[in-house]
Amino acid sequence: MYDNFEICDMPLSLKSNRTRVERFLADSGLRLEDVDYYAAVTDDDGNIIAGGGLQGNVIKCIAVGEAARETGLSNKLISHLIGMANQQGADSVKVYTKPDNRTVFESMGFRIIASAPRAILMENGMRGISRYTDYLRRTRGDRPDGAAAIVMNANPFTLGHRYLVEQAAANSSTLYVIAVREDRSIFSYDERLAMIQAGCMGLDNVVVVEGSDYAISELTFPTYFLKQVTDATDTHITLDLDLFARHIDPALGVTTRYVGSEPIDALTARYNELMQEQLPQHGITVKTIERLTKDGQPVSATRLRQALAEGSLSQAAALVPATTVPYLIAHLATDALRTELHTTPKPGLVDRNDNGAHKDMNLALMGRSIDALQPYFVKLALLGYNETMPKTEEVRQIGIEAERAMLNATGGVNTHRGALFSMGLATLAGAWCMKHDGNVDEQQLRDLIMQVAKGFAPTAGTHGNDAVNAHRVTGALDLAKAGYERLFNDWLPAYRGYLAENAETACHKLLLLIMSQLDDTNVIHRVGYDQAQQVKQEALTLLNGYSATGMEEMNRDFIARNVSPGGSADMVALTLFIHTILN
Numbered sequence: 001m002y003d004n005f006e007i008c009d010m011p012l013s014l015k016s017n018r019t020r021v022e023r024f025l026a027d028s029g030l031r032l033e034d035v036d037y038y039a040a041v042t043d044d045d046g047n048i049i050a051g052g053g054l055q056g057n058v059i060k061c062i063a064v065g066e067a068a069r070e071t072g073l074s075n076k077l078i079s080h081l082i083g084m085a086n087q088q089g090a091d092s093v094k095v096y097t098k099p100d101n102r103t104v105f106e107s108m109g110f111r112i113i114a115s116a117p118r119a120i121l122m123e124n125g126m127r128g129i130s131r132y133t134d135y136l137r138r139t140r141g142d143r144p145d146g147a148a149a150i151v152m153n154a155n156p157f158t159l160g161h162r163y164l165v166e167q168a169a170a171n172s173s174t175l176y177v178i179a180v181r182e183d184r185s186i187f188s189y190d191e192r193l194a195m196i197q198a199g200c201m202g203l204d205n206v207v208v209v210e211g212s213d214y215a216i217s218e219l220t221f222p223t224y225f226l227k228q229v230t231d232a233t234d235t236h237i238t239l240d241l242d243l244f245a246r247h248i249d250p251a252l253g254v255t256t257r258y259v260g261s262e263p264i265d266a267l268t269a270r271y272n273e274l275m276q277e278q279l280p281q282h283g284i285t286v287k288t289i290e291r292l293t294k295d296g297q298p299v300s301a302t303r304l305r306q307a308l309a310e311g312s313l314s315q316a317a318a319l320v321p322a323t324t325v326p327y328l329i330a331h332l333a334t335d336a337l338r339t340e341l342h343t344t345p346k347p348g349l350v351d352r353n354d355n356g357a358h359k360d361m362n363l364a365l366m367g368r369s370i371d372a373l374q375p376y377f378v379k380l381a382l383l384g385y386n387e388t389m390p391k392t393e394e395v396r397q398i399g400i401e402a403e404r405a406m407l408n409a410t411g412g413v414n415t416h417r418g419a420l421f422s423m424g425l426a427t428l429a430g431a432w433c434m435k436h437d438g439n440v441d442e443q444q445l446r447d448l449i450m451q452v453a454k455g456f457a458p459t460a461g462t463h464g465n466d467a468v469n470a471h472r473v474t475g476a477l478d479l480a481k482a483g484y485e486r487l488f489n490d491w492l493p494a495y496r497g498y499l500a501e502n503a504e505t506a507c508h509k510l511l512l513l514i515m516s517q518l519d520d521t522n523v524i525h526r527v528g529y530d531q532a533q534q535v536k537q538e539a540l541t542l543l544n545g546y547s548a549t550g551m552e553e554m555n556r557d558f559i560a561r562n563v564s565p566g567g568s569a570d571m572v573a574l575t576l577f578i579h580t581i582l583n
Helices: 015-027 073-087 099-106 129-140 159-169 189-199 233-252 266-282 301-309 313-317 322-342 363-384 392-410 417-437 442-453 463-471 476-481 485-501 506-517 521-527 529-544 548-561 566-582
Strands: 007-009 037-042 048-055 058-064 092-097 111-116 119-125 147-152 175-179 206-209 254-260 285-289
Touching: 007 073, 015 037, 015 048, 015 058, 037 073, 048 073, 058 073, 073 092, 073 099, 092 099, 099 111, 099 119, 111 233, 119 233, 129 206, 129 233, 147 159, 147 233, 159 175, 159 189, 159 254, 159 285, 175 189, 189 206, 189 322, 189 363, 233 254, 233 266, 254 266, 266 285, 301 313, 301 322, 313 322, 313 417, 313 566, 322 363, 322 417, 322 566, 363 392, 363 417, 392 417, 417 442, 417 476, 417 566, 442 476, 442 485, 442 566, 463 521, 463 529, 485 506, 485 566, 506 529, 506 566, 521 529, 521 566, 529 548
Parallel strands: 058 092, 147 175, 147 254, 175 206, 254 285
Antiparallel strands: 007 037, 037 048, 048 058, 092 119, 111 119
16 A cells, blocks of 8 residues: 555645644654754645654654554664764764664664653664773773763853862762753853863863763753653653763772762753752762852852843853853853844844845854854854963964854855954953953053054054045944943943843944944945945934834845945944943
């Protein structure tokens, strides 16, 4: 009956497809999870009779309708999904499935790598988990059994993490600190690994170990990253713990696992509870260390992230070792860029509603640009967080690399060149202040920005430089060399006032204020000097009689006139950033 079946793509971005797949899976007692790709076999009437999805190299949501279960469709569907994963570069493929399906997958070369009463995790391919355990054995070297381990996300690495490591290390011959490998946290895996490595310096018996898909990852424990306790949570936790006991523990010779007490997060508390129950069954002792407190409250990454969200570097920095501070500064820089980008509506600029007066930019492109710049703001913050003032050439080289990464991410579109320059200088200067004084002083920040900016020469051939030469306006470099005088004297105090009045409109009003005062070389390039002066007056008028409707009307008008105040947008982001590092 199903001899001439065809496997077809079911894009879940289409609501009709998603509904059909959800209903089909529900008939098999399953629910649709996040997948990048879903394939299905349908009968002559268009009903789904078999289906399965892929998220990366993980097969998910596979089911075969009751009438088709003896036809061999499941094998053919699984083969199709394996082929799709291999085309995307996967050298091993994994699957979550019910224990009842074990034989089917074993017949196709899969082997169990972790199990729980209600689910098993299987994998095929020649590498997979063996590649990770080989790495662990090489890292271990000739160290004997009897080591301890901590698995941490460190989003970011706090004084609490350092305290946990210190306490565990003091009672261990060797302590392995395993970094959770994922990029759903506000700090990337590379950043978190670097923070852990720097934060554990000076502890000679501590070995920082790279993470993988096999330790509290989205693969073994997806609910961890949603921070919800659901009916699937215990199964995911059990799979993660079983995998640790089967593979990671033997490779490192671990007999003790340390955790911090968890008085706040229900999911982490449940994880710790099941760890206490299950790991001793595998010969692994679990020891809990009471969490470090500060000002009567537990020191936690959650508390720190709240301080960042509220725009306070000083509050966040008080909760971390010095080695984490540059990462906080870099995060606040890119967060300011994202806040400016998502402020909506904005006249003539890309926002959540439209692309403004741009034909070559959109919200997704601008987001990719910011993501590409993030590692370079980290580099600039680390460069500034130093004993000696960095040389101009060192700063310039990072800027060149960052611009190259930006253009690569955007297909050659100049999305943030101006912002990279201004935010880069402020990031560097802010990090220097934190390193030497433990805080950011406004006057010192201005002086340092001026000092670094004076090492740069004008960039010939740019639209901004052409406008400066033709109309004798103040360009981006001269603004920096003057220490962003108007920003500190006018825009920053005004923004703080706008925040006190109404946080929801503060960025809109700040943009209009800057537009009314700045000779925006981007506007001059697009519509000429005289029109640019008119734009300044229009912005002032709207600021004095502000309304959301007025912003929307100005946006439509600017789109029609091809006006885009990109320089003003850069200064909005810079003002937001400086507000947070001074706060």
